Amino acid sequence: MPEAPEVEVVRLGLASGLTGRRFAEVAVGRDRVVRRTSRTALIAGLTGARVDEVDRHGKYLIIGLDTGRSAMIHLRMSGQVLLVDGDAGAPAHTHVDARLDDGRRMLFVDPRTFGEVVVFDPMRVADEVPELARLGPDPLRDGLDLAALRAGLRSRRRALKPLLLDQSFIAGIGNIYADEICHRARLRPTRRSDGLGLAAERRLASAIVDVLREAVAAGGSTLSDAQYVGVDGRPGEFQREHRVHARPGARCSTCGRGRIRRSTVAQRGTYHCPVCQR
DNA sequence: AAACAAACCTGTGCGC
DNA sequence: TGCGCACAGGTTTGTT
Numbered sequence: 191m192p193e194a195p196e197v198e199v200v201r202l203g204l205a206s207g208l209t210g211r212r213f214a215e216v217a218v219g220r221d222r223v224v225r226r227t228s229r230t231a232l233i234a235g236l237t238g239a240r241v242d243e244v245d246r247h248g249k250y251l252i253i254g255l256d257t258g259r260s261a262m263i264h265l266r267m268s269g270q271v272l273l274v275d276g277d278a279g280a281p282a283h284t285h286v287d288a289r290l291d292d293g294r295r296m297l298f299v300d301p302r303t304f305g306e307v308v309v310f311d312p313m314r315v316a317d318e319v320p321e322l323a324r325l326g327p328d329p330l331r332d333g334l335d336l337a338a339l340r341a342g343l344r345s346r347r348r349a350l351k352p353l354l355l356d357q358s359f360i361a362g363i364g365n366i367y368a369d370e371i372c373h374r375a376r377l378r379p380t381r382r383s384d385g386l387g388l389a390a391e392r393r394l395a396s397a398i399v400d401v402l403r404e405a406v407a408a409g410g411s412t413l414s415d416a417q418y419v420g421v422d423g424r425p426g427e428f429q430r431e432h433r434v435h436a437r438p439g440a441r442c443s444t445c446g447r448g449r450i451r452r453s454t455v456a457q458r459g460t461y462h463c464p465v466c467q468r
Numbered sequence: 469a470a471a472c473a474a475a476c477c478t479g480t481g482c483g484c
Numbered sequence: 485t486g487c488g489c490a491c492a493g494g495t496t497t498g499t500t
Contacts, residue, residue: 191494192494266476267492300477303478346470348471414481415480457472476494481492482490483487
């Protein structure tokens with residue numbers, strides 16, 4: 191499922207394929223993906239607009255337009271953004287088909303239709319896309335300030351994994367990377383966030399940044415359902431480097447003694463090593 | 469404040 | 485082989 195690293199790989203692809211291009215013609219196949227506003231609002235907001243920049247905050251893609259407005263795309267669980275040739279066929283579940291002034295097309299594809307596309311006014315983001323205004327820092331974009339992280343961990347008395355999944359705490363971590371980060375930091379997903387101690391807090395800060403960066407370098411994670419692909423349709427490779435997620439029974443690569451165990455934490459399938467994650 | 473559950477969807481993979 | 489059903493997951497919303 192797309193988390194910050196996967197969305198970053200998409201962002202890089204869009205930045206090279208969209209920047210400076212204009213949307214020439216926009217078709218919306220299914221109203222559900224434009225539910226925040228409307229089909230006509232998306233078409234009016236994109237058509238004729240030139241892309242100035244492609245940004246990202248957490249799992250949210252933000253396409254800055256020369257009209258002063260921005261397009262927000264969220265992939266949720268099964269969304270894909272593809273750049274294809276003008277005469278290419280559109281895959282099943284293509285809900286937005288936007289032709290560019292160079293003849294190529296940007297497609298938004300999403301079988302489960304949880305994802306969305308909306309054009310909004312960045313000056314009114316708190317009103318128009320409130321969840322975007324509530325996001326915490328993005329470790330890939332902004333880095334991670336150790337003092338701020340420590341204060342946050344201590345003030346929010348929660349289990350570690352649910353806190354990592356909280357987008358207002360840190361933006362961009364989802365179920366896969368929460369597991370991988372906890373394992374890298376050798377911390378139990380259910381460990382209380384307050385009272386970790388400086389050494390563990392440092393390990394956690396490093397793990398967050400390192401795991402996310404390594405995942406971007408590997409092109410993101412594509413699980414067996416193959417939902418995530420880049421704008422060129424290619425899957426990522428980081429799943430090969432997963433040490434715990436979706437690997438029940440595997441021998442722990444850190445301690446060599448534990449077996450990866452599956453459990454449920456915060457309503458999410460969770461994997462950890464009971465021996466070295468404390 | 470935090471934990472929990474349900475809702476939104478549909479393709480996949482399992483058990484029988 | 486075919487059918488039915490649980491499951492997956494990001495986020496919001498509502499309840500305890």
